[in-house]
Amino acid sequence: MADQNKTAEVKSSNELLSPSELFEARTRSHKIPVRGQKDFLPSGSDQQRERLQQSLQEHWKLVSEERVERLGNLVKAVWIPSDQRVELLSPAGKFWQTMGFSAHGKQCLHPEEALYLMECGNLQVFYKDLPLSIQEGYETFLCSKTMSIHHYKVFGHLKRLGYVVTRFDPSRVPSQYERQLNLAQSRERPGRRLKRKRSLSPPSGHTETQEGATAMGTEEERDGNREEEDMNPMPEDTNPKLKDTNPKPENIHPKPEDTNPDDTQMAAQDDPSTTAEGCRSWWSKGGSPHPDLPGQSQNTGSPRWDFTSISFPDLGSRHQHPRSLASPDPCLLPGAVGSVGPCDVVPWLNRLNLREVRMSRREQERERDRDRYHRDVNLDREVQRCRNWTEYRDLLERRSRRRHRDRPAHLWEGEVTPLHDPSQVCLTGELMDKISVVKSTQLFEGASSLKCSNEWRISFNIYQPDTVAEFKKSTPGKPYSRMCVCSFSGPVPDLQTLKVLAFQSGDVPVTYAVEDHGDISFYCFKNFQIPKDESF
Amino acid sequence: MDLSEANITKQVSKDDAGEGSMARELIKINFCGSTPLLWRTEDLKAARELGFVGTLVGSLARQPRQNTRLGRPLELLLEEGRLMADMERAAVSGLDSKSEDPEVSPAVVEQYYAGLENSFQEQSALALEDRKMTLTRVLTEKQKGEGATKLHINTWHLCEKYPFSSIKCSGTTLEFSKGQEDADSNVRNRLEALDRSFSFPRTAMSVQLCTARAGLAHCPQERQFLTADWPMPQDERCKCRFQVFKDLRRRGFYLTSAGKFGGDYLVYPGDPLRFHAHFIAVCVSMDESMPLCDVLAIARLGSNVKKTVLLCSSGESQDDEREEVVYTSLQWSGMA
Numbered sequence A: 001m002a003d004q005n006k007t008a009e010v011k012s013s014n015e016l017l018s019p020s021e022l023f024e025a026r027t028r029s030h031k032i033p034v035r036g037q038k039d040f041l042p043s044g045s046d047q048q049r050e051r052l053q054q055s056l057q058e059h060w061k062l063v064s065e066e067r068v069e070r071l072g073n074l075v076k077a078v079w080i081p082s083d084q085r086v087e088l089l090s091p092a093g094k095f096w097q098t099m100g101f102s103a104h105g106k107q108c109l110h111p112e113e114a115l116y117l118m119e120c121g122n123l124q125v126f127y128k129d130l131p132l133s134i135q136e137g138y139e140t141f142l143c144s145k146t147m148s149i150h151h152y153k154v155f156g157h158l159k160r161l162g163y164v165v166t167r168f169d170p171s172r173v174p175s176q177y178e179r180q181l182n183l184a185q186s187r188e189r190p191g192r193r194l195k196r197k198r199s200l201s202p203p204s205g206h207t208e209t210q211e212g213a214t215a216m217g218t219e220e221e222r223d224g225n226r227e228e229e230d231m232n233p234m235p236e237d238t239n240p241k242l243k244d245t246n247p248k249p250e251n252i253h254p255k256p257e258d259t260n261p262d263d264t265q266m267a268a269q270d271d272p273s274t275t276a277e278g279c280r281s282w283w284s285k286g287g288s289p290h291p292d293l294p295g296q297s298q299n300t301g302s303p304r305w306d307f308t309s310i311s312f313p314d315l316g317s318r319h320q321h322p323r324s325l326a327s328p329d330p331c332l333l334p335g336a337v338g339s340v341g342p343c344d345v346v347p348w349l350n351r352l353n354l355r356e357v358r359m360s361r362r363e364q365e366r367e368r369d370r371d372r373y374h375r376d377v378n379l380d381r382e383v384q385r386c387r388n389w390t391e392y393r394d395l396l397e398r399r400s401r402r403r404h405r406d407r408p409a410h411l412w413e414g415e416v417t418p419l420h421d422p423s424q425v426c427l428t429g430e431l432m433d434k435i436s437v438v439k440s441t442q443l444f445e446g447a448s449s450l451k452c453s454n455e456w457r458i459s460f461n462i463y464q465p466d467t468v469a470e471f472k473k474s475t476p477g478k479p480y481s482r483m484c485v486c487s488f489s490g491p492v493p494d495l496q497t498l499k500v501l502a503f504q505s506g507d508v509p510v511t512y513a514v515e516d517h518g519d520i521s522f523y524c525f526k527n528f529q530i531p532k533d534e535s536f
Numbered sequence B: 001m002d003l004s005e006a007n008i009t010k011q012v013s014k015d016d017a018g019e020g021s022m023a024r025e026l027i028k029i030n031f032c033g034s035t036p037l038l039w040r041t042e043d044l045k046a047a048r049e050l051g052f053v054g055t056l057v058g059s060l061a062r063q064p065r066q067n068t069r070l071g072r073p074l075e076l077l078l079e080e081g082r083l084m085a086d087m088e089r090a091a092v093s094g095l096d097s098k099s100e101d102p103e104v105s106p107a108v109v110e111q112y113y114a115g116l117e118n119s120f121q122e123q124s125a126l127a128l129e130d131r132k133m134t135l136t137r138v139l140t141e142k143q144k145g146e147g148a149t150k151l152h153i154n155t156w157h158l159c160e161k162y163p164f165s166s167i168k169c170s171g172t173t174l175e176f177s178k179g180q181e182d183a184d185s186n187v188r189n190r191l192e193a194l195d196r197s198f199s200f201p202r203t204a205m206s207v208q209l210c211t212a213r214a215g216l217a218h219c220p221q222e223r224q225f226l227t228a229d230w231p232m233p234q235d236e237r238c239k240c241r242f243q244v245f246k247d248l249r250r251r252g253f254y255l256t257s258a259g260k261f262g263g264d265y266l267v268y269p270g271d272p273l274r275f276h277a278h279f280i281a282v283c284v285s286m287d288e289s290m291p292l293c294d295v296l297a298i299a300r301l302g303s304n305v306k307k308t309v310l311l312c313s314s315g316e317s318q319d320d321e322r323e324e325v326v327y328t329s330l331q332w333s334g335m336a
Helices: A002-014 A019-027 A046-064 A111-120 A134-141 A149-160 A176-181 A183-196 A208-231 A234-245 A256-270 A293-298 A346-351 A361-373 A381-385 A389-403 A428-435 A465-470 A495-505 B002-021 B041-049 B078-086 B106-144 B152-161 B180-197 B236-250 B292-304
Strands: A067-070 A075-080 A085-088 A101-103 A106-109 A123-127 A164-167 A458-463 A481-487 A510-516 A519-524 B027-032 B035-038 B055-058 B071-075 B090-093 B206-209 B254-257 B265-268 B279-283 B308-316 B323-329
Touching: A019 A067, A019 B106, A019 B206, A046 B041, A046 B071, A075 A111, A085 A111, A106 A111, A111 A123, A111 A134, A111 A149, A123 A134, A134 A149, A134 B027, A134 B071, A149 A164, A149 A458, A149 A481, A149 A510, A149 A519, A164 A465, A381 A389, A458 A495, A495 A510, B027 B041, B027 B078, B035 B041, B035 B078, B041 B071, B078 B090, B078 B236, B106 B180, B106 B206, B236 B254, B236 B265, B236 B279, B236 B308, B236 B323, B279 B292, B292 B308
Parallel strands: A075 A123, A481 A510, B027 B090, B279 B308
Antiparallel strands: A067 B206, A075 A085, A085 A106, A101 A106, A164 A458, A458 A481, A510 A519, B027 B035, B035 B071, B055 B071, B254 B265, B265 B279, B308 B323
């Protein structure tokens, strides 16, 4: 008796359908019975009891129904526990447009996607040669912390509403910099272009990507050149030029006696300190090296040249033109060059355009207009009287004090001053801004430097149902929203979490899906600017 | 509360009677993470009979892509599960989820595929039977009606109705003579032709996608559940929640979660399928102080959804050791 009971129990607990039941299931209805109006209070009447019985019956019929699908409509797959994914064994169905990914040349599904398709009756997942029931699917697929049953309930809810739901990958969110430059698309595009138009010759494309790429390339090149230039020490750079312009130093007859006084004079004018002992001029007198210089130049520390102490000849000066330049101090030249003879600058100077700028009448007028409003500080007599910066600063101080003479000193001279000077006129709105002590902040403010706890993370990207037709997994575009899953029993996200997640999501809003025993409510936190009334 | 008090005694007595008559089969609670779930329809029914409602959280088999009616599994509140366990009516599995993957013996796999093959054959036979019946019915109907109509319309309908059909009826534009014998032989011929040519393609076979775990063969060890094992954190608030749940349940109310109303439980006077909730139960510890604005906010919310807010606190009663729950409700009093 007990045995019989047991077998009966096993059979019913298996909830397995017989072949005839399976066959009958072909023609079963797909309508959902409508629930009637509810009553207010149980009255104990037979009518009420009957109605409850009927409702319950319908309810159990609906709930107990098993999924029966034709083999031809089912996609077969296997569960790979080590990779936490499901590999398809037969070609995917329509769902492939919005779900799944390819790995190792195989079509794969994430566990939550597989489970959802199992629940929809599109997929049969095998593990160890046996098909998994929905229950086994729940128990094996939803064991990770990042994809718990809470996440799946939100996932399933959104999928049933028709949304396209994909896993959120923080590395695929374009950074703020990329967003500013609109680089997000161009980064995604090259791969696709490569795949499609490999045969095309590169210059034929006119896409932004390529333009961007080439522009960046030249920029880089230029940068590189500049860097090289910067790296070159000055003498090495100038020396070849000097040589070039001085093809036949022997033919030129330098007059060192004539030029040298000029030279030194000039140097003295430029920088009075050059006359001091120990300082040197690039252009040494008579081409003889300074006694203590060679030793200095041997010090090959990183600052090889102290450019403040080396004076360069001013060849553009209009007033004094040395006819030739004495040869540079050999210690400033690279070893291989040796000594360079004096340089005749006359042919050089002939090439310079030294004519005065002649302005047209209009230009002169413009200049005059500008001068009328723009006074040269140096023309001010008081300023001229200043001998150094301290005196000039004192002068400015004195002037500003004179200007603010009407301000009471006890208000304006202390460390704390009024927020606004009543003598200055400004708009009401500006005034309100000025006197607001506590500034309002934005959600993004300071978010980049905050760190988020591991508890909070964005789980899904959401795309609206009406975009399904154009949805492409390779280029999903900007999501409608991003989803963070939490529950009523857990903590409420704090401001730091809100900031960090909002920052992580970039320009896509973050929605918080709160799951409570099957009820799912969605919340989002938004910046709100209190409207200002500036009419008064 | 007077009214509900009166109700309660009745409900409780009914409950007791029900328990006595029912066979004591354990309800199997399966944990998925920390969520208690019921999977088998039988368990769902048994739980409902005990007054535990729960929430359906899976896709409905009949129409999976909608959210208004959901299907198995049924999610239980932790309190529901614990009370079931207290009543010694529940068995639990899957709580220590890191149990080893049980090996599947090849015999089980073999058995499964043999069963599948068997099912296909039976389905094929059933399909043939079904086809024959339809054909006979159609032909006899034809016969009764005006004899000389073209059959092809009907056969066309037939094919439409069974798109999996691989049979192509030969001579669809066959005409009948009026003679009875002719018709009979015709039917016979047709049936024989059907017998010969009928094949039921494999892709048309139906298979079941099981909802609950199939068979007990590879089910992890189930055991009678001990209350101490129940994964409920034993802090003040949870204790209070459980006491309130137990008490309201004892009084015959049906309870569901009230997260969306900002409370702990929604309290129904009868089965939620037929009745609206009357109360929103909010559990507050006896010695916990509550800001007045919270009380006002929740009372305002309750009146907006036409429900009464119950502040429920559990504590020990004065006269005996038994724990009792104190209910307080808030009402706007019009003083116009």
